[in-house]
Amino acid sequence: MKLTKRTLAEHTDHIYDAIVVGGGAGGLSAGIYLQRYLLSSLIIDKGKARSFWMQELHNYVGLPADTPGRTLLKQGREHYLSLGGDLLDGYVEEVVDEGETFAVHVKVGRQDSVYQKFRSKYLIVASGIIDYLPEMENMQNVYDYAGYNLHVCLICDGYEMANKKVGVFANSNSNAEVVFPLGWFTPYITLFTQGKFEVAFQLRQKLQKYGYKLVETPIKQFLGKNHQMSGVELEDGTVIELEAGLISMGSKYHADYLQGFNLEKQGGNLVTDKMACTSHPRIFAIGDLKVGLNQVVIAAADGALAATQIWRDIRRRHCQVNEGSSR
Amino acid sequence: MKLTKRTLAEHTDHIYDAIVVGGGAGGLSAGIYLQRYLLSSLIIDKGKARSFWMQELHNYVGLPADTPGRTLLKQGREHYLSLGGDLLDGYVEEVVDEGETFAVHVKVGRQDSVYQKFRSKYLIVASGIIDYLPEMENMQNVYDYAGYNLHVCLICDGYEMANKKVGVFANSNSNAEVVFPLGWFTPYITLFTQGKFEVAFQLRQKLQKYGYKLVETPIKQFLGKNHQMSGVELEDGTVIELEAGLISMGSKYHADYLQGFNLEKQGGNLVTDKMACTSHPRIFAIGDLKVGLNQVVIAAADGALAATQIWRDIRRRHCQVNEGSSR
Secondary structure, eight states: OEEOTTTGGGGSSSEEEEEEEOOSHHHHHHHHHHHHTTOOEEEEEOSOOGGGGOSOOOSOTTSOTTOOHHHHHHHHHHHHHHTTOEEEEOEEEEEEEOSSSEEEEEEEOSSSOEEEEEEEEEEEEOOOEEEOOOOOSSTHHHHTTBTTTEESOHHHHGGGGTTSOEEEEESSHHHHTTHHHHTTTOSOEEEEOTTSSOOOHHHHHHHHHHTOEEEOSOEEEEEEETTEEEEEEETTSOEEEOSEEEEESOEEESOGGGTTSOOOEETTEEOOOTTSBOSSTTEEEOGGGBSSOOOHHHHHHHHHHHHHHHHHHHHHHHHHHHHHHHO | OEEOTTTGGGGSSSEEEEEEEOOSHHHHHHHHHHHHTTOOEEEEEOSOOGGGGOSOOOSOTTSOTTOOHHHHHHHHHHHHHHTTOEEEEOEEEEEEEOSSSEEEEEEEOSSSOEEEEEEEEEEEEOOOEEEOOOOOSSTHHHHTTBTTTEESOHHHHGGGGTTSOEEEEESSHHHHTTHHHHTTTOSOEEEEOTTSSOOOHHHHHHHHHHTOEEEOSOEEEEEEETTEEEEEEETTSOEEEOSEEEEESOEEESOGGGTTSOOOEETTEEOOOTTSBOSSTTEEEOGGGBSSOOOHHHHHHHHHHHHHHHHHHHHHHHHHHHHHHHO
């Protein structure tokens, strides 16, 4: 059931089989599987998963290509709740390993916040990432286009940029490298650095060789209407026409609550085995926080894997106890 | 586009980037990703994927729980075709490795069959498995209930059997072992062997210990109506009431066309790396043919992985060629 500030306290004595941090596609899929294994679960969702911002999913088999991410999330929440799962809109501040259980400290409500502790045997880390966006004086100008034709994921949306005039907005030499795989989809590429970093000599040469333009002047604003970005105006007044954009500025990892754990990582992402288990045997990581493709369908599959492994672990432990007592 | 017997010959000169054998959830997901990477692909589908038989999917996040498997498949086909992919209803008889390409030999049409050869750089093996069913004189009696409350997958449908009187229909001692994890969901279990195998002493003892019944008399027919199986009638006339059933008789692997390849296997399933690549660098395996969970969402994710790796391979090879020529 959906927990509210009022009903919170009723659920704090219960030890959940698993608490899932994050209610995106991965967390919801994990929750659906956990409930179907007759395990008790709580999903804690801070809201606005990365897929919430996707105006059209485009590549999730089974859903029409124009399905918004928020439709999948809404459907997933209803599905999970229909199976008797607990769901709380809140922010996980800290997780403490108590040995057999985890204590999960949650802040609920931005105003008049309530602080509550929940406990579980297993933890599924599904709180994902969010992309850094260009910093503009008026951020609304960015939000107007981000998730429409101002993309954040080449794998997801390269197709949408095919043969278009694309602006790439990067904040470092390594993030700027995305222009080269983007070249698979379109030759009309302009890299915008806004003067935020010194363009390496090698990158400058390579851009020239491929015929990609480089603009280092800061951007005043994105131009366009009806959520369709049609170009940028630079601070010097120059207008550059574009048909699509790709932001490549890295991502914020929503995993501060894991600071007390020394989980194995690779380039900032959690390392997991084939069942989504991290280097801690009772912590599973799914979706964008772990090593692998940042795709909705991958996160959904990860959720199934993690839930299945947790079920197997609990079931086997349960069997051993039963076998033991029958001797 | 959808290829037909008439238009077949127009497509045989083309070398596809990838041919996908199998048009289930995995194959369609792979096709969608391939097309979105601007690669050319052909899906060859013999029809009736395993998910086609599922009356309700229950565990695929984003779709309502009562969505039939065939609805996902129909949606996936439309999605794939809308991206310009080629699709052929046919049966792959043989695949020959020509070094840089594969020759894929297809039989189209059960009557007045046409035989045609297609070629591709990569092969995605997504032709799946199909469960063996109890052999009855009147097979319609089995089809009436299979996929409704006569299940074939514990992971998928354990939840549907919770606290119900369940009949397990097995054809070997090892396949009968499924009764024990089923015990997680319900204690009311009857194992039916139909006298097809000698029940091992250890299994017999363990069944007794857990309080599960054992029936070795052959079954005359399933009883029920409106696709809801309500019990079985044995050959000796005894009627045993049931509320659900689980068939555990193994599966047929749809992969005869791979006989010429010596791909690494584990217990009949193809071994793949984390990007779904088999021990042959240009053959990818996704879904139920490979090691892992037999779940629709896993197959769909596999499709994304395989297509992405093929795109990377082709792109990098392409880049090397370009770099080479610029010297």
